[in-house]
Amino acid sequence: MTLIRETDFITSIADALQFISYYHPRDYLQALTAAYYAEQSPAARDAMAQILVNSRLCAEGQRPICQDTGLVVVFLKIGMNVRWDTALSVQELVDAGVRSAYQHPDNPLRASMVAPPFGARKNTGDNTPAIVHVELVPGAQVEVRLAAKGGGSENKAKFAILNPSASLTDWVLQTVPTLGAGWCPPGMLGIGIGGSAEKAMLLAKESLLAPIDMHELRARGAANPTEELRLELFDKINALGIGAQGLGGLTTVLDVKILTHPTHAASLPIALIPNCAATRHLEFTLDGSGPVTFTPPKLDDWPRIDWNAAAGARRVNLDQLTRADLATWQPGERLLLSGKLLTGRDAAHQRIIELLNRSEPLPAGVDLNNRFIYYVGPVDPVRDEIVGPAGPTTATRMDQFTEQMLRDTGLIGMIGKAERGAIAINAIKQHGAVYLIAVGGAAYLVAKAIKASRLIAFADLGMEAIREFTVEDMPVMVAVDSHGVSIHETGPAQWRNYSGITVT
Numbered sequence: 242m243t244l245i246r247e248t249d250f251i252t253s254i255a256d257a258l259q260f261i262s263y264y265h266p267r268d269y270l271q272a273l274t275a276a277y278y279a280e281q282s283p284a285a286r287d288a289m290a291q292i293l294v295n296s297r298l299c300a301e302g303q304r305p306i307c308q309d310t311g312l313v314v315v316f317l318k319i320g321m322n323v324r325w326d327t328a329l330s331v332q333e334l335v336d337a338g339v340r341s342a343y344q345h346p347d348n349p350l351r352a353s354m355v356a357p358p359f360g361a362r363k364n365t366g367d368n369t370p371a372i373v374h375v376e377l378v379p380g381a382q383v384e385v386r387l388a389a390k391g392g393g394s395e396n397k398a399k400f401a402i403l404n405p406s407a408s409l410t411d412w413v414l415q416t417v418p419t420l421g422a423g424w425c426p427p428g429m430l431g432i433g434i435g436g437s438a439e440k441a442m443l444l445a446k447e448s449l450l451a452p453i454d455m456h457e458l459r460a461r462g463a464a465n466p467t468e469e470l471r472l473e474l475f476d477k478i479n480a481l482g483i484g485a486q487g488l489g490g491l492t493t494v495l496d497v498k499i500l501t502h503p504t505h506a507a508s509l510p511i512a513l514i515p516n517c518a519a520t521r522h523l524e525f526t527l528d529g530s531g532p533v534t535f536t537p538p539k540l541d542d543w544p545r546i547d548w549n550a551a552a553g554a555r556r557v558n559l560d561q562l563t564r565a566d567l568a569t570w571q572p573g574e575r576l577l578l579s580g581k582l583l584t585g586r587d588a589a590h591q592r593i594i595e596l597l598n599r600s601e602p603l604p605a606g607v608d609l610n611n612r613f614i615y616y617v618g619p620v621d622p623v624r625d626e627i628v629g630p631a632g633p634t635t636a637t638r639m640d641q642f643t644e645q646m647l648r649d650t651g652l653i654g655m656i657g658k659a660e661r662g663a664i665a666i667n668a669i670k671q672h673g674a675v676y677l678i679a680v681g682g683a684a685y686l687v688a689k690a691i692k693a694s695r696l697i698a699f700a701d702l703g704m705e706a707i708r709e710f711t712v713e714d715m716p717v718m719v720a721v722d723s724h725g726v727s728i729h730e731t732g733p734a735q736w737r738n739y740s741g742i743t744v745t
């Protein structure tokens with residue numbers, strides 16, 4: 242009988258979450274580096290370079306890879322010969338570890354959980370509760386597999402129950418383009434096939450906890466139908482041309498993972514969950530001998546990428562912009578922004594729209610006239626930082642507000658990540674505005690360009706409050722120009738089937 246002490250379990254969970262907040266797994270780094278060197282699309286290559294440079298900065302500085310430090314998901318296998326030295330439930334133990342990790346004084350992580358999930362949606366303040374899955378197994382150990390899953394990629398989860406005769410490949414190839422770029426490719430796709438509705442979803446999520454081994458699988462060849470399907474999907478998904486950040490390119494997925502389970506004769510359930518560039522997961526075992534310690538990787542594991550933000554980029558002074566200037570910007574053009582902008586994402590937009598609808602004034606300082614808004618919820622700063630990691634959030638969620646924001650506030654541009662839908666693109670075109678993207682997954686790199694930060698409004702929203710940032714040479718790209726041309730449409734169309742593999 243093994244005794245698992247409360248503090249050993251909590252400390253191990255907390256340390257693991259800290260560890261994965263700033264160290265990318267080695268397998269991810271290797272796969273992304275190989276994809277970077279193979280990439281032909283300049284826009285996608287630039288995005289991958291930023292993700293790799295960001296990754297090294299985070300490893301060196303021990304600060305989060307992404308401002309979205311994730312929803313904590315834990316899979317536990319608890320040996321039936323384990324006894325616990327605690328009065329807490331397993332959920333409470335995990336949550337204590339999450340609380341301790343997310344409130345770490347040297348590396349505080351962003352609290353993203355809100356409760357209840359609809360209505361007030363108040364931030365719980367410490368990123369609890371975690372999502373915990375427990376399995377009782379023979380043995381006297383506790384196996385822990387945990388992940389910090391980004392909200393943007395979680396939002397793109399899909400599920401269907403197909404006819405038993407349907408083609409799984411067709412469903413995946415029809416579904417992946419509908420995910421857009423909000424899941425921050427390149428990353429992994431987790432696929433669960435079989436079981437029941439909830440089992441397929443769990444399998445998809447669990448499959449993402451395995452290391453990337455597509456290269457090894459290709460080298461040794463498929464040993465079973467599941468591996469054959471992995472290889473087929475990997476090639477065909479990449480042939481779709483979606484590319485890094487949806488900009489068009491050769492690599493959309495670094496691996497495709499599949500787990501299966503027997504299912505009912507009438508059914509073929511399939512679940513698909515993408516994992517973003519901020520791939521964060523770890524597994525460890527508690528055997529009663531104390532907390533687990535995690536060995537830091539060698540910095541040599543990180544490639545030295547020669548990325549020059551200024552090469553070929555247009556410098557823009559945000560404080561002296563006119564709509565005529567915006568009209569000269571080309572889709573795909575790289576810009577370095579300097580000057581002042583305001584921040585605001587989901588909750589702040591909702592409040593602004595409610596005020597506008599009631600014809601009430603916006604809070605003092607929320608003057609968007611001739612300004613850009615940056616869709617961001619940053620991590621809190623530590624030491625001499627102005628702001629913690631501060632990468633973009635998915636702009637598509639703000640599409641519904643765009644027309645009114647442009648019409649009623651004098652806003653001239655937006656910065657976020659991923660594609661805009663037709664409703665937002667039409668509004669951008671109609672108002673001669675623009676939409677720019679920063680790289681999702683390069684949050685610490687982006688934060689280095691923020692030279693001052695001032696809280697302006699809605700402090701109760703925490704990371705979702707409105708701030709004024711003063712930026713210097715913030716790297717962005719024109720994603721929708723003032724004529725409504727979107728790089729997320731032209732890019733993937735250009736790179737589709739480029740590899741020689743044809744997807745119809």
Ligand SMILES: O=C(O)C[C@H](O)C(=O)O
Binds near residue numbers: 392394617618633
């Ligand atoms: O919450 C965020 O900061 C980003 C979110 O994960 C997203 O990808 O939209």
